[in-house]
Amino acid sequence: MDRRTFLKIFGSGVAGATTGNLLSPGRSFAKGDLSGQEFNGILVDTTRCIGCRRCEKACAEVNGLPIPDISESKNEDVLKEPRNTSDTQYTVITKYETEKGTIFVPKRCMHCNQPGCAAACLVKAMKKRPTGHVTWDSNCIGCRLCMISCPFDIPKFEYNKAMPRIQKCNLCYERFKKGELPGCVEACPTGALMSGSRRQILEEGKRRISDNPDKYVDHIYGEYEVGGTSHLYLSAVPFEQIGFRKDLGTVAYPEYSTGFLFAVPFIFVLWPLAMLGINRATKKSKEDEGHHEEHHNEKGKH
Amino acid sequence: MAGEKLNLVDVVPEKQEGPSFKRISDFIDFIKKELKPRGNIATPFNLISLPIMLLGYVLIVLRLAYGLGQPITNLNQQYPWGLWIGFDVVTGVAFAGGAYVLCFIVYILRVEKYHAIIRATVLNGFLAYLFYAGAIVLDIGRWWNIYNPMIGNDFGVNAVMFLVAWHFFLYMLAELVEFSPAIAEWLGLRRLRKILGIMTLGAVVFGITLSTLHQSGLGALMMMAKSKIHPLWYTEFIPILYFVSSIFAGLSMVIFEGSITHKVFSYQVDASHHEHYNDILVGLARICSVAMFGYFFLKVLLVVHEHAVQYINSPMGYWWLFEVIGFILVPCFLFASGAQQRNMAMIKFAAIITMVGIILNRLNYTFLAYNWYVPLSEKYWPSWIELIITASIILTEVWAFRWMVNRMPVLKAPPAWAVEKEH
Amino acid sequence: MDELFTYYDMFASKGPEYLIIIGFFIVIVAFWTFVNMSTER
Numbered sequence: 001m002d003r004r005t006f007l008k009i010f011g012s013g014v015a016g017a018t019t020g021n022l023l024s025p026g027r028s029f030a031k032g033d034l035s036g037q038e039f040n041g042i043l044v045d046t047t048r049c050i051g052c053r054r055c056e057k058a059c060a061e062v063n064g065l066p067i068p069d070i071s072e073s074k075n076e077d078v079l080k081e082p083r084n085t086s087d088t089q090y091t092v093i094t095k096y097e098t099e100k101g102t103i104f105v106p107k108r109c110m111h112c113n114q115p116g117c118a119a120a121c122l123v124k125a126m127k128k129r130p131t132g133h134v135t136w137d138s139n140c141i142g143c144r145l146c147m148i149s150c151p152f153d154i155p156k157f158e159y160n161k162a163m164p165r166i167q168k169c170n171l172c173y174e175r176f177k178k179g180e181l182p183g184c185v186e187a188c189p190t191g192a193l194m195s196g197s198r199r200q201i202l203e204e205g206k207r208r209i210s211d212n213p214d215k216y217v218d219h220i221y222g223e224y225e226v227g228g229t230s231h232l233y234l235s236a237v238p239f240e241q242i243g244f245r246k247d248l249g250t251v252a253y254p255e256y257s258t259g260f261l262f263a264v265p266f267i268f269v270l271w272p273l274a275m276l277g278i279n280r281a282t283k284k285s286k287e288d289e290g291h292h293e294e295h296h297n298e299k300g301k302h
Numbered sequence: 303m304a305g306e307k308l309n310l311v312d313v314v315p316e317k318q319e320g321p322s323f324k325r326i327s328d329f330i331d332f333i334k335k336e337l338k339p340r341g342n343i344a345t346p347f348n349l350i351s352l353p354i355m356l357l358g359y360v361l362i363v364l365r366l367a368y369g370l371g372q373p374i375t376n377l378n379q380q381y382p383w384g385l386w387i388g389f390d391v392v393t394g395v396a397f398a399g400g401a402y403v404l405c406f407i408v409y410i411l412r413v414e415k416y417h418a419i420i421r422a423t424v425l426n427g428f429l430a431y432l433f434y435a436g437a438i439v440l441d442i443g444r445w446w447n448i449y450n451p452m453i454g455n456d457f458g459v460n461a462v463m464f465l466v467a468w469h470f471f472l473y474m475l476a477e478l479v480e481f482s483p484a485i486a487e488w489l490g491l492r493r494l495r496k497i498l499g500i501m502t503l504g505a506v507v508f509g510i511t512l513s514t515l516h517q518s519g520l521g522a523l524m525m526m527a528k529s530k531i532h533p534l535w536y537t538e539f540i541p542i543l544y545f546v547s548s549i550f551a552g553l554s555m556v557i558f559e560g561s562i563t564h565k566v567f568s569y570q571v572d573a574s575h576h577e578h579y580n581d582i583l584v585g586l587a588r589i590c591s592v593a594m595f596g597y598f599f600l601k602v603l604l605v606v607h608e609h610a611v612q613y614i615n616s617p618m619g620y621w622w623l624f625e626v627i628g629f630i631l632v633p634c635f636l637f638a639s640g641a642q643q644r645n646m647a648m649i650k651f652a653a654i655i656t657m658v659g660i661i662l663n664r665l666n667y668t669f670l671a672y673n674w675y676v677p678l679s680e681k682y683w684p685s686w687i688e689l690i691i692t693a694s695i696i697l698t699e700v701w702a703f704r705w706m707v708n709r710m711p712v713l714k715a716p717p718a719w720a721v722e723k724e725h
Numbered sequence: 726m727d728e729l730f731t732y733y734d735m736f737a738s739k740g741p742e743y744l745i746i747i748g749f750f751i752v753i754v755a756f757w758t759f760v761n762m763s764t765e766r
Contacts, residue, residue: 086379116526122464123447124456139455142443144382145463148672149526156379157443160371164443245529253526257462260522260541264465264515271511275410279503282412588760595756599749606741638760 039113039132040171041230042185043201044106045208046242047215048192051079051093051104058187059091059108062172079104082243087156090169091184098237105242106184106193109134109154109169110222111230113198116253117146117155126155126166132198132230133173136166151226151248171230198230205232227252321490332489336709351697358694361687362440370443374687381669381682386441388668390692392520393661394434395470396544399552401427401477402513403589409506416582418575421484421712422563423556426703428477433699435470440691462522469516476509487720488710495720517548524667532671533610534622540667543600550593551660553586554653561650567707570714584641587649590656591637598630618674625666629659 053070060067065088068078079095084107086092091108111134117126118134125140136155142164146155158164172182180186185193194201202223209216221239222229226248233244240246323329365374377384401424407413408420439445451458451467458464479501486495521544528536537543564571564579571579605611605622613619633652640648662670669682684692707713711720 084379119460120463120526122458122461122467123450124458124460139447139450140444141447141450142445143438143441143463144443145461145523147379147382148524148530151526151529153380157382158369159375159377159443160369162367162369164369248529253528254460256525256528256538257522259538260518260525261460261462261465267515268511271514272507275406275507275510279410279412279507282410591760595753599745603742603745606745607738609738638756641760642762 037130039111039198039230040176040195041111041132041198041201041232042171042182043194043196043205043232043234045192045194045205045234046103046105047234047236048190049093049104049106050190050192051075051095051102052189053078053093054187054189055091055106055184055193056089056093058183059169060089062175062183063090065089083107085109085154085156085168087158087165087167090167094243096242098241100236103235103237103242105233107243108184108231109171110152110226111169111171112151112226112253113228113230114226114252114254116149116151116226119254119257120145120149129173131173131176133171133176134168135170135173136168138165140166142166149253151245151253198228198232201232205234208234224250226250227255323490340708351701354690355694355697355701358691358697361691362694365440365687365691366445370441373685376682376685376688378682380673380676380680383441383668383672384682385665385684385688385692386437388665389661390434390437390695391441392668393551393664394430394437395517395520396548396551396660396664397555397657398427398430398434399513399517399548400556401480401552402510402517403549403552404556405480405506406510409503410510415585418578419556419560419582421481422560422707424477424481425484425706425712426555426559427552428474428481429699429703429706431470431474431477433695433702435474437692437695462519462525466516466519466523469512469519473509473512473516476505476512479505480509483720484710484712484716487716490717492719513548514545518542518545520544521667527672530673531667532613532618532622532674533608534605534613534618535666535671537604537608539600539604539607543597543604546593546597546600547660547663550590550597550656553590553593554656554660557583557586557590557650557653558657561646561653563707563713566704567713570707580644580646583646583649584644587637587641587652590652591634591641594630594634594637594656598626598634601626601630618671621666621671625659625662629655629662633659 053068053075056068057070059065068089079093083092083094091106093104093106096103096105111132112128113132115126115128115134118124118128120126121140122143122145123139123141125137126134126146127137128134142157144155144157144166146166147153147157154168156167158167172180172184175182182193182195185195194204196204202220205220205223209218209220216234216236217238219235219239221233221235221244222231227250233239235242321328321332323332361374368374370377375384375386404416404420404423408416439448442448450456451464452471479498482498483495483502486492486498518541521540521542524531524536524540525538560579560583564576568576605614614623633655636648636652636655640646640652666672673681711717
């Protein structure tokens with residue numbers, strides 16, 4: 001994309017000036033301040049990703065994970081296999097051979113607008129922050145229902161530790177609070193990753209599609225999927241060819257549990273009354289009662 | 303009906319008056335005496351179960367020390383839930399459902415016929431929650447945090463799991479109150495026995511409400527696994543299926559457990575009870591049959607409702623048919639015809655098939671039909687350690703049940719002083 | 726996206742469901758008779 005056009009449209013040059021050189025223009029939109037209620041996210045343009053895995057390395061450095069070897073020869077080996085995020089890799093690049101040639105797709109937590117994992121958590125260890133970040137906290141009891149409730153299979157559990165944690169991308173929440181870019185965005189050499197508020201990156205994605213209708217499929221993955229996500233993807237080929245599920249629907253995942261949860265108070269009110277009522281209605285009348293008692297004592301029972 | 307009621311008063315209970323405690327040391331001596339094993343220790347059951355239990359305890363320590371990974375469990379990133387949650391907790395709770403169903407029948411509908419088995423059933427339910435639901439401590443990865451949802455760190459009121467956790471806890475208390483008269487009779491605490499007797503109805507009403515909600519809640523846990531559970535099993539009405547199936551799962555367990563305890567502890571019950579007991583079994587078999595009849599139609603309707611009919615003609619579809627015909631329709635028929643012919647063997651056989659079906663059904667949701675598109679080679683299967691620990695927990699529960707039945711008036715008649723106050 | 730604009734009948738399963746219910750009503754008569762039959766009395 002032409003950087004000048006970009007600056008003109010979004011005025012992120014101003015943002016760059018105010019937040020320091022980390023926010024180099026072309027990589028980010030203005031940071032919303034922490035009190036802002038706007039979700040932040042990352043626009044992933046898969047047409048720009050070259051599979052260099054620098055985002056993986058930067059992610060590992062930022063989050064204290066094992067640093068991967070990203071030399072070219074190693075990359076070739078690694079990318080041969082289908083890949084998935086793990087308890088030591090918050091983001092991974094997967095290679096897909098498609099009708100339009102090789103495409104690299106960086107995958108990580110989608111930071112859903114209404115995350116299933118957060119709705120599933122009984123201690124609110126998994127939380128959707130007002131800033132859009134989905135983060136994990138150590139009050140977690142390790143029940144792993146977040147893993148089951150995630151449509152993208154993102155939360156990963158440290159099975160081989162006595163004191164395990166749930167591991168996943170948190171959109172560099174700590175760095176964000178310091179006004180810094182997510183590690184992966186900062187490291188990306190081609191601008192395949194761009195962070196900003198969800199509104200801004202959505203507009204940018206739409207603009208790229210309308211400017212280059214031949215280059216992109218007319219769909220932004222994450223705009224509506226599972227109620228919208230804060231990570232948005234652009235692609236040159238239909239998304240199912242690069243490992244995205246198209247059967248997830250547009251309903252926010254927590255909606256699926258509301259039918260049950262919203263019925264609970266009704267049961268709590270109606271059930272006891274119904275049972276007390278039946279219990280009273282089946283009670284024998286006074287005369288029967290006397291008769292009954294007599295019988296009782298004579299026969300004895302338990 | 304009333305004439306057939308247990309004729310237990312002429313059988314003189316062992317301890318007519320129960321112990322009396324003048325001093326604290328009396329109480330301690332009594333407990334010490336009661337803790338000692340009674341009768342022959344070297345029974346075949348003990349000789350087989352004890353090594354398994356001890357091995358299980360060692361493995362439990364290893365699990366706590368090394369975490370859940372290989373080789374302790376075969377759980378992985380694709381299958382976060384396995385045997386411990388799918389069988390111990392989810393199936394175990396369904397099997398414990400007999401307590402709330404019988405409490406409803408006996409205390410709410412006042413059907414006296416089933417009164418004779420209520421204590422054994424409630425005790426069984428209580429121990430099932432204590433041990434099987436307690437097995438969740440082993441399964442949750444960060445078990446030292448288990449009290450967090452209770453103390454408000456944090457109250458995740460958004461979560462179905464929050465509801466289930468609280469309900470487990472409260473329901474255990476309710477069942478303890480329901481069973482506590484037997485404990486008071488054992489200890490000879492007359493005044494306490496009276497107070498606890500009064501609390502029974504409250505505990506029953508509260509307990510049934512909680513059971514309705516957490517039996518269905520266990521199903522609601524899977525609601526957000528919509529994209530992972532096979533469409534033949536996933537429906538927005540999973541909670542209702544779980545609730546309905548807990549009725550016949552629980553009663554099948556009552557039939558199964560009762561037929562064993564009545565053999566093992568037959569010296570504790572007199573002959574008239576045995577005849578009466580067959581009436582009870584026939585009645586339970588009828589209830590099971592009707593509940594399964596309804597459940598079968600719900601299963602069929604929901605497949606149509608979820609537009610999943612086209613999946614029937616596929617390997618997973620055959621698996622679904624296997625479950626629905628082999629483990630719902632067939633036992634439904636066996637229960638009905640067993641009740642009709644008063645064929646106890648057939649009723650017990652039907653109960654066993656039903657229980658196997660419930661295990662299959664709950665495991666379908668947790669791992670068999672979960673991530674069903676994963677190739678067979680990558681599927682989760684329980685490790686031997688998971689199996690041994692599960693067996694060890696079940697056996698420990700059986701030991702605890704046996705200990706209590708041998709000492710408290712569960713099957714045998716309550717002491718004479720307590721009988722008149724009943725109800 | 727194209728699939729967002731394709732119509733699908735949300736209530737397509739209602740007809741078959743009602744047919745199953747009618748079948749249920751018919752079977753329940755036979756079932757109830759069977760359950761309450763007793764070879765002894």
